[in-house]
Amino acid sequence: MLALAVSLSLLLSLILYALMGGADFGGGMWDLLASGPRATRQRKAIAEAIAPIWEANHVWLILVVVVLFTGFPAGFSAMMTALNIPVTAMLIGIVLRGSAFIFRTYDSRLPAVQRHWSSVFGLASFFTPFLQGVILGALATGRIRVANSLVQTGFFAGWLTPFALACGAFATCLFAFLAATYLTLDTEGQADLQNDFRQRALWSGSALVPVAAVVFFAARQGAPEMFFGLTRWWAPLLLGATGLCAAGAFAALLWRRFILARVAAVGVVTLILAGWSLAQYPNLITPDVTVTTARAPEATLRLLVLALAAGALLLLPALAFLFHLFKGHRRRRGVDHR
Amino acid sequence: MSDFFFARSQMAISLAFHIVFAALGIGMPLLMVLAEGAWLRTGQPVYLELSQRWAKCTAILFAVGAVSGTVLSFELGLLWPGFMAAAGAIIGMPFSLEGFAFFSEAIFIGVYLYGRDRLTPWLHWLAGLAVAASGILSGIFVVTANAWMNVPTGFAFSAGRFTGIDPVAAMLNPASLHEALHMTLAAFVATGFAVAAVHAFFLRRNPASLFHRRALGLALAVGCASIPLQIASGDFSARAVGRLQPAKLAAMEAHYRTRAEAPLLIGGIPDDATRTTRYALTIPSGLSLLLASDPSARVAGLEEIPRRDWPDVRVVHWSFDFMVLSGFALLAMAGWSGWVWWRQGRLADHPRLLRALVAAGPLGFVAIEAGWVVTEAGRQPWIVYNVMRTADAVTPMPGIAIPFAVFTALYVFLAWMVFALLKRQFLETAATESPPPSA
Numbered sequence: 001m002l003a004l005a006v007s008l009s010l011l012l013s014l015i016l017y018a019l020m021g022g023a024d025f026g027g028g029m030w031d032l033l034a035s036g037p038r039a040t041r042q043r044k045a046i047a048e049a050i051a052p053i054w055e056a057n058h059v060w061l062i063l064v065v066v067v068l069f070t071g072f073p074a075g076f077s078a079m080m081t082a083l084n085i086p087v088t089a090m091l092i093g094i095v096l097r098g099s100a101f102i103f104r105t106y107d108s109r110l111p112a113v114q115r116h117w118s119s120v121f122g123l124a125s126f127f128t129p130f131l132q133g134v135i136l137g138a139l140a141t142g143r144i145r146v147a148n149s150l151v152q153t154g155f156f157a158g159w160l161t162p163f164a165l166a167c168g169a170f171a172t173c174l175f176a177f178l179a180a181t182y183l184t185l186d187t188e189g190q191a192d193l194q195n196d197f198r199q200r201a202l203w204s205g206s207a208l209v210p211v212a213a214v215v216f217f218a219a220r221q222g223a224p225e226m227f228f229g230l231t232r233w234w235a236p237l238l239l240g241a242t243g244l245c246a247a248g249a250f251a252a253l254l255w256r257r258f259i260l261a262r263v264a265a266v267g268v269v270t271l272i273l274a275g276w277s278l279a280q281y282p283n284l285i286t287p288d289v290t291v292t293t294a295r296a297p298e299a300t301l302r303l304l305v306l307a308l309a310a311g312a313l314l315l316l317p318a319l320a321f322l323f324h325l326f327k328g329h330r331r332r333r334g335v336d337h338r
Numbered sequence: 339m340s341d342f343f344f345a346r347s348q349m350a351i352s353l354a355f356h357i358v359f360a361a362l363g364i365g366m367p368l369l370m371v372l373a374e375g376a377w378l379r380t381g382q383p384v385y386l387e388l389s390q391r392w393a394k395c396t397a398i399l400f401a402v403g404a405v406s407g408t409v410l411s412f413e414l415g416l417l418w419p420g421f422m423a424a425a426g427a428i429i430g431m432p433f434s435l436e437g438f439a440f441f442s443e444a445i446f447i448g449v450y451l452y453g454r455d456r457l458t459p460w461l462h463w464l465a466g467l468a469v470a471a472s473g474i475l476s477g478i479f480v481v482t483a484n485a486w487m488n489v490p491t492g493f494a495f496s497a498g499r500f501t502g503i504d505p506v507a508a509m510l511n512p513a514s515l516h517e518a519l520h521m522t523l524a525a526f527v528a529t530g531f532a533v534a535a536v537h538a539f540f541l542r543r544n545p546a547s548l549f550h551r552r553a554l555g556l557a558l559a560v561g562c563a564s565i566p567l568q569i570a571s572g573d574f575s576a577r578a579v580g581r582l583q584p585a586k587l588a589a590m591e592a593h594y595r596t597r598a599e600a601p602l603l604i605g606g607i608p609d610d611a612t613r614t615t616r617y618a619l620t621i622p623s624g625l626s627l628l629l630a631s632d633p634s635a636r637v638a639g640l641e642e643i644p645r646r647d648w649p650d651v652r653v654v655h656w657s658f659d660f661m662v663l664s665g666f667a668l669l670a671m672a673g674w675s676g677w678v679w680w681r682q683g684r685l686a687d688h689p690r691l692l693r694a695l696v697a698a699g700p701l702g703f704v705a706i707e708a709g710w711v712v713t714e715a716g717r718q719p720w721i722v723y724n725v726m727r728t729a730d731a732v733t734p735m736p737g738i739a740i741p742f743a744v745f746t747a748l749y750v751f752l753a754w755m756v757f758a759l760l761k762r763q764f765l766e767t768a769a770t771e772s773p774p775p776s777a
Contacts, residue, residue: 055447056445058404065412069414070434078423080733081419088416088741091409095748098402099752102402103398105397106394296430307435311435319445325449
């Protein structure tokens with residue numbers, strides 16, 4: 001029970017990280033890809049949308065790691081051993097993305113300097129979520145073998161497979177789509193910019209479909225247990241719901257119902273991660289490390305669940321206030337931001 | 339050189355880099371809140387300008403501290419998987435709580451930095467206060483985890499596994515109080531004197547600047563108020579270490595032989611082979627007096643401990659002396675500043691004091707770095723004191739020299755950029771500033 005509760009909070013933190021932190025990475029991608037006569041204004045809109053909230057959004061990742069190593073210490077240490085290389089590379093991406101963004105904000109306004117930081121920010125925003133996808137994918141491949149809490153398969157197993165790489169590409173597209181959809185609302189009142197992001201959301205959303213298909217078919221060979229999971233009884237329901245959300249997001253974008261588009265995009269990401277975790281459960285690292293074999297003693301799990309509940313009670317209102325302050329106002333006063 | 343060496347070096351570099359930002363992340367929000375509070379109380383625009391400048395610095399420092407802290411939380415597993423597999427369930431608790439404190443810091447720093455025109459001044463000030471309070475809390479939680487590695491409690495250990503885990507008892511281990519107190523005060527001391535040095539530097543160029551005068555006053559007040567408390571907490575910590583980790587204390591004091599009337603050795607060259615320390619400044623019975631308040635007290639030396647469990651005595655002893663020396667130099671600066679302020683009322687009109695303050699600026703951070711070398715190197719060869727050896731916890735991953743080199747280069751670059759950007763924030767003349775008088 002306790003292990004299940006901790007697993008659920010882990011999943012919830014991961015979903016929230018994808019919805020918030022992931023969208024910030026997507027914003028970085030669109031910063032790098034900003035083009036056309038409105039490129040500067042696109043960059044400005046992205047920066048304004050993420051500046052007040054990206055630090056808080058990033059903390060979901062810290063929460064994921066901390067819950068993982070407190071609740072499932074053996075799983076964490078096996079992951080960090082087997083996936084040492086991609087995790088290290090992802091950390092370099094996180095450092096470069098965060099510092100480039102803040103340096104750009106406080107460095108000289110000269111276009112050359114700004115462009116320089118923008119490129120670092122943008123490239124790291126592609127690189128980091130790609131590796132995050134690869135890491136999650138690698139855990140499902142079944143290629144990482146663990147015995148007596150020791151990783152048996154070296155440091156290259158799993159994450160270089162086509163399946164893991166496809167997961168990386170999928171995460172990248174997903175965050176780009178999410179960010180562009182969010183940005184249609186953040187640019188309310190600036191019809192031309194809003195349309196730019198609407199088109200970007202439609203393109204990246206269209207790219208998502210074939211990439212998802214590649215992930216699905218790569219799973220047959222590359223992550224057989226997960227593929228089997230995706231063919232269980234609940235899978236059609238979940239896939240159907242995900243497809244419905246995706247179609248809804250597309251339709252809403254086409255008809256310029258941007259609030260609906262945001263809700264549907266959130267639904268897509270949530271369902272994908274929920275489905276992924278259902279297919280993965282109870283494995284942390286398929287097939288040898290499960291939430292049962294890797295879990296911490298009961299005393300720790302009980303306290304962790306208590307701490308998570310108390311933390312949620314204290315922090316969720318604060319977080320809601322942050323978003324209300326910057327996202328609520330922006331919508332009502334969108335015109336002021338022209 | 340071995341992968342173990344590089345793993346330790348990478349951890350050391352990451353901590354040495356992060357701790358500067360962590361300490362500033364505790365100290366800067368306090369300064370920013372004090373300045374804004376002074377503005378709310380007096381209505382003087384110079385304080386508003388000051389809180390805004392300091393807030394910009396806080397934003398830069400916080401962002402870099404957040405990413406380097408993220409790196410550290412992963413590095414626990416990337417470099418020390420053996421430690422995390424065994425101890426994650428114990429020290430995960432303070433890290434989870436730290437996660438929440440950090441979350442609240444990140445939320446309110448967003449509110450504070452971007453919400454100035456969306457909140458009433460008092461609410462805005464409260465958001466700043468929340469940043470400062472969460473910064474202090476998150477520092478305390480992380481230090482608690484470190485304290486457990488030094489004085490592990492709340493478990494039984496058999497056959498390489500921790501059993502009977504009690505995370506609360508582990509968090510409330512006997513080292514938590516003195517470590518948390520000493521680190522929090524260190525953050526205030528180091529930030530106060532470093533920021534004072536920056537403004538003293540600008541005052542030497544432009545003595546009339548009201549902006550820099552007010553800034554110097556506030557920052558120095560924080561530094562000067564904290565340093566006497568810090569010296570007292572240092573004494574408290576040393577006595578606790580003597581009780582809880584005799585090997586570490588003996589290495590700090592380069593004290594090899596158990597004896598009564600133990601002298602205090604300052605500096606010198608400790609020699610493990612002969613178990614003597616040559617050329618040290620010796621204060622007879624000093625150590626006995628400091629530890630037990632009794633000049634004839636017996637103090638256990640390193641010889642009581644098996645040779646293979648000794649830390650590197652030279653590194654620990656010299657770092658300890660560096661830390662104490664920096665602390666006392668800052669205490670002297672505080673005394674001098676207090677004297678000048680009492681006699682003349684104006685610190686900024688005293689050029690010799692300003693020059694000394696600039697020179698003393700880095701000392702708080704020297705003390706922090708040296709102090710962490712004492713804590714961490716002094717715990718060796720253990721990762722969990724007397725329970726698990728550092729060498730048994732290291733990752734099997736080969737080629738650690740590569741990430742070590744990459745992160746070192748990255749951090750050198752970031753440090754240089756942060757320095758350049760902080761300089762920018764003060765080089766633009768303050769808006770409330772009248773141009774320097776021409777006469």
